[in-house]
Amino acid sequence: MALACALAATLLPLAQHKAELTVKLPAGHPYRPGAARAQPSTDEKDEKCEDPEAGLRPSGADGPAVDRIKKRGYLIAGVDQNSYRWGYRNPATGKLEGFDIDLVTAIAEDILGADAKVVYRAIPTDQRIPALQQRKVDIIARTMTINCDRIEQVAFSTAYFQAGQQVLVPKGSSVTAFNDTLRGKRVCTAAGSTGEAELKKRSRGAKVTTVPNQLDCLVRLQLGEVDAVITDNALAAGQAAQDPSVTLVGEPFTEEPYGVAMNLEDEDLVRRVNKVLEDYRESGAWMKAYKRWLAADLKGIAGPPAPKYRTD
Template identity: 65%
Template sequence: MTRSGSRYGGTGSRLRGWGGVAGMAAACALTAVVTLLPISHGAGAGQDPEAAGQGVTRAVATRADTCEDPEASLRPSGAEGPAIEKIKARGKLIAGVDQNSFRWGYRNPATRDLEGFDIDLVRAVAEDILGDPDKVIYRAIPTNQRILALQEGRVDVVVRTMTVTCARIKDVAFSTAYFQAGQQVLAPKESTVKGYDASLAGKKVCTAKGSTAYDALAAKSFGARFEGLTVSNQLDCLVRLQLGEVDAVVTDNALAAGQAAQDPAVELKGEPFTQEYYGIATKLGSDDLVRRLNQVLDDYREGGDNGPWMKAYGKWLKEDLPGIKKPPEPKYRDN
């Protein structure tokens, strides 16, 4: 959802184009509206409860404990299993997404439709499994609820700019990487903040709960104040920055670029200080679904500039993240 820019000066911030703070609040309330069907909190998306038990947990924990290459995933396959069968029996793919990340997953204020790079990928998965890209139930979930939504079986997949990490593969299963990003700092153009460095000392920095940005600041903050300044959704950090409640935001540069596109008064500062990969997440033990997702992604990457991935990049991301020539290469493991 787009927002006009902000002016910074004096002791506060003045919002343009939304009728001030009240207008901003109303706009955020609009994006929060989404129709969700009730979902059972049972065994999960096509998952046998016993298959998700201690045996699977121990095996994955062992891989995570010795993790060196977390984005290596199961080899692709079109074979069906319990997770795929459950989706087909339901007739809908249930996808956990964002509806507030411009260019990635956001609700178009004119059409009220969900749009973005991640949404296009969800549609490709639905078309492959169910033969129809529209057979999707979207569930808008905050950053810190992505893993829990999968564990409780409320969604089949999470496609929400979710970084694959060694810590996370203990809790959920991931597809191969579909995008490469990196953590970066977003701040007002006239700010003294120069990037992820000593210029953050004493500054109030916003991050999303459960994000890799928070983990990065917890490991090394350069004296920034970030505890107690987390939000449930990354877009709320931009709002807090516009209101003058924080001095900077740390987030994936892919998301930060979209926020800078929403507000011309802010910009990316310094260089990305991590290298991260987004993957489609699903419940542990849903190996048939992971393999099917990897098959979908293999097809999605093909075709060069005329293929689905590059077309989606050109449509949604190229303007704010120029220079990307191809999707990340998939990495596979045998078990």
């Protein structure tokens, strides 16, 4: 499936319930290979949650959720507009661009065809789950980690990217990793993020500040209001690309598999998105998007994570 070379985006605030504007889509973990696997970022897995990444088998069949989108005539997607390389507004063009935006394009075109339309809504990190539960959006494609807590609240596609929590600091900082060098330091993370969950479990003696969006942490770091940021290294790599005065330190200390999130009741949509992802991987579209958006900052990734499916 062809991906758009340019995307004219319409972005609506989360609080706006009625979709008023649409956009026509034109046609057209960073992990080191062989590295040891980090510990999962969720609580200890029990018998009820042995593998949160295992998703529903893919299917191209329509159902209530897909029919609802087709009848409406457009897809409503919750995205970020501040995550460089993932979902951000290009200041030169005013358009939304990034790895997640390309994926939304592919989903919309599969459901609605080449003339697909999308309404984008900017969703703060801690509002991703409520937005789906309240049906303000059909999908969330916003570097959202699949974990045991979240699969009880929303449904996920199979993983489309593998990231990990890491520490971002100014160059020359005494902080060396997610370790005791954080003791007494001011640390920023986004509310509702897996970074916040990790710091609640083990703060390393840091003084923790939370903000609505991860980019707010970078601003506070630049202003000297915090000493370090805890976030996914996929996001942090983009922030370091924006600001060469900051750098990632240490190693990733969690696993963060990103999935497209949907309402728990929309099983047919979950299966449809998994079918899109299956095609996206096999057609080479995933690698094309990776090379375009991420390869410069996240080197050494040979391909997408392999999908996992439930046995039932």
